[in-house]
Amino acid sequence: MTETPTELTLTLDGEQVHAKDGETLLDVCRRAGKEVPTLCAEDRVDPMGSCRMCLVEVEGQRRLQPSCAFKVQAGQVVQTASDKVKRHRQLLLSMYLADHELDEDDLPRERGTGNQLRQHVLDHGTGPKLPAINAPREYRMENNPYIHFDPEACVLCNLCVRYCDEVEAVSAITLAGRGAKTTIATADQKGLLDTTCEMCGGCIAVCPTGAMTEKPSLASDFREEEVVRSTCNFCGVGCQVNLHTQDNKVVRVTSPPAGETVNDGNLCIKGRFSMEFIQHEDRLTQPLVRGDDGALHTTTWENALKVAAQGLMGVKEKYGADSLGFISSSRCTGEENYLLQKLSRAAFGTNNCHQCAAT
Numbered sequence: 001m002t003e004t005p006t007e008l009t010l011t012l013d014g015e016q017v018h019a020k021d022g023e024t025l026l027d028v029c030r031r032a033g034k035e036v037p038t039l040c041a042e043d044r045v046d047p048m049g050s051c052r053m054c055l056v057e058v059e060g061q062r063r064l065q066p067s068c069a070f071k072v073q074a075g076q077v078v079q080t081a082s083d084k085v086k087r088h089r090q091l092l093l094s095m096y097l098a099d100h101e102l103d104e105d106d107l108p109r110e111r112g113t114g115n116q117l118r119q120h121v122l123d124h125g126t127g128p129k130l131p132a133i134n135a136p137r138e139y140r141m142e143n144n145p146y147i148h149f150d151p152e153a154c155v156l157c158n159l160c161v162r163y164c165d166e167v168e169a170v171s172a173i174t175l176a177g178r179g180a181k182t183t184i185a186t187a188d189q190k191g192l193l194d195t196t197c198e199m200c201g202g203c204i205a206v207c208p209t210g211a212m213t214e215k216p217s218l219a220s221d222f223r224e225e226e227v228v229r230s231t232c233n234f235c236g237v238g239c240q241v242n243l244h245t246q247d248n249k250v251v252r253v254t255s256p257p258a259g260e261t262v263n264d265g266n267l268c269i270k271g272r273f274s275m276e277f278i279q280h281e282d283r284l285t286q287p288l289v290r291g292d293d294g295a296l297h298t299t300t301w302e303n304a305l306k307v308a309a310q311g312l313m314g315v316k317e318k319y320g321a322d323s324l325g326f327i328s329s330s331r332c333t334g335e336e337n338y339l340l341q342k343l344s345r346a347a348f349g350t351n352n353c354h355q356c357a358a359t
């Protein structure tokens, strides 16, 4: 029998709030609508407290504490926006900027999936401008077609490593090196294709600075993208995808945020990267019907469905319903598969229906 967590009360920015034993201060802050900046926090992995962005002031604690890893306690008095916390955030951002390339706007360069570090700089400002740090990080030879890694944009939050390990259980990447040379590496700095990497691209999705980016869309400006929600059609799971389009072309595929859809923020290699077929010139975009000349001709959907129905009815009348067979695909959704068996049984009167996943 699971125990119900104990309810407790604490003071957050001068207000009494309720929490459950085992929650972190960040959980409580988010529920209370407090803006606590984070870089290395992710609900799907264990907290690491590495980026220090989420530090808050907890009465009785000598130092600021990482709210993403610090557990609530009854009677705690917590401040998320005291002068001390604000000073810390600005100095921390100054230090991050000293270690990361700047663009002409004096801010870290925008990367493919957005840059939370850049956003924090805009939202919270910085402290004193610090001299740039010489921190040459090792690049690895990457010949994979999907995942680009720019070590200079990496803030070493280790989120990609934790995702790869704790969510995907793949452990293809790891933190390696010491001091200013620390970087995200593979075993022997092999390219990802020579590791256990499954190319799911989850590292890209969780990376807060865009140091991991989709290679195929490196050239596109993500600020120009329009986003359309769709269902991945590579298998019947029904993962939800966000199709990012530019000039009416899909340039990138991402998952809706974790916790919102069946795929919980995850995608596989096909769902995330196999998008060329959408614009492929061989793709059929109009229905075709074979004419008396034996060739296929474009037609309307209405006519195509009429011709298909007439053909099927003709076989049924001539040879009986069991002369027909209906085969559906595990690439279809559950609803589409249901409709196909209904068409077979209810409309044509045969149980000759099958689906490839059933064999």
Ligand code: FES
Binding pocket: 037, 038, 039, 040, 041, 048, 049, 050, 051, 052, 053, 054, 055, 066, 067, 068, 069
């Ligand atoms: Fe808490 Fe990084 S988000 S230390």
